[in-house]
């Protein structure tokens with residue numbers, strides 16, 4: 001009989017196992033359907049793994065239980081996380097402003113320090129868990145073999161980037177043990193946005209450093225500054241993904257300010273090259289395709305009068321993109337929804353099924369880009385491991 005079976009060797013499962021080891025526990029196993037640990041962790045931060053955020057604000061997460069979320073993150077903080085990685089696991093970290101990365105700027109370093117700290121015999125790979133049943137005072141976890149355990153930890157992730165192993169099967173495992181009203185329906189978060197504006201197709205592949213804001217049903221909901229990438233379906237880039245979190249049912253519009261404070265440059269190009277077409281006059285500052293779209297939107301062929309130039313500038317400051325939806329879960333960085341945090345106690349143990357613990361993205365918690373989602377995986381898994389080790393040691 002194992003003290004614990006951890007289902008999932010992703011960010012949360014690995015951290016949970018490492019924490020158990022640091023508390024002197026060895027009688028546990030980690031099962032994963034993949035042939036190696038941390039497959040999603042490997043692709044985080046463009047392969048560099050932004051592992052946390054020095055300015056983390058717990059108010060920026062979405063969840064059904066903000067108080068419990070704040071308590072979990074306050075009990076294993078960003079500083080505790082960096083300390084654990086540096087002092088216990090031996091990972092050197094480096095900061096880029098408030099974003100924290102492994103010093104090597106490689107996610108493989110994060111996976112390696114976790115993997116190497118956990119005894120090899122605790123891992124069982126290529127082992128997809130299909131069912132869990134409760135028998136008297138323990139659980140039986142079934143994959144190709146059966147594993148009896150006093151405690152089980154569901155660290156199966158959400159349902160985004162399915163090819164990394166998080167295929168949503170964790171929700172089914174939980175649903176077999178918890179009441180149906182314990183779940184918030186899942187949807188993609190931190191995801192690219194689609195547009196129905198056909199005139200924007202020609203911008204596909206263009207990148208702009210600009211400010212963007214999201215207006216939902218007439219109200220501004222969020223704004224971001226950064227790189228905006230136009231694609232064949234709509235818009236992408238970190239700032240777009242951040243806005244995707246605030247989309248509402250109804251009319252959603254992204255308003256782009258392409259020029260910020262640089263409108264004088266536009267005005268002087270138009271004045272200096274007035275003999276040229278507007279597209280050619282602005283060739284050194286704006287892609288011709290964008291100039292053409294903006295001219296078409298304001299209904300002018302060549303900018304001549306002050307009024308026309310003002311309208312053109314206004315359109316560059318307030319360029320609307322109608323949002324028709326988002327890409328699917330498979331392209332989303334995180335899954336919104338999952339098991340309700342409010343169905344778990346302060347140590348993330350099911351309030352109804354004792355011995356059943358949950359951590360990481362499978363819980364209804366999602367944060368913005370910038371290390372928030374990994375911090376949730378680290379904090380929630382440590383809280384679970386600490387509670388289990390208190391009950392055993």
Ligand SMILES: Cc1cc2nc3c(=O)[nH]c(=O)nc-3n(C[C@H](O)[C@H](O)[C@H](O)COP(=O)(O)OP(=O)(O)OC[C@H]3O[C@@H](n4cnc5c(N)ncnc54)[C@H](O)[C@@H]3O)c2cc1C
Nearest residue numbers: 008010011012033044045129156157165360361371373374
């Ligand atoms: C492209 C991308 C970039 C990202 N970048 C960042 C970033 O830089 N910073 C940040 O904070 N967050 C980032 N995230 C989000 C972050 O990676 C996740 O929130 C985090 O990994 C979730 O951890 P988890 O352990 O809950 O789930 P996962 O890491 O997805 O791990 C779940 C594990 O469970 C296994 N599993 C699932 N079901 C079963 C089953 N039935 N039986 C056995 N095993 C099972 C899976 O194989 C998987 O290994 C990124 C996500 C993506 C997709």
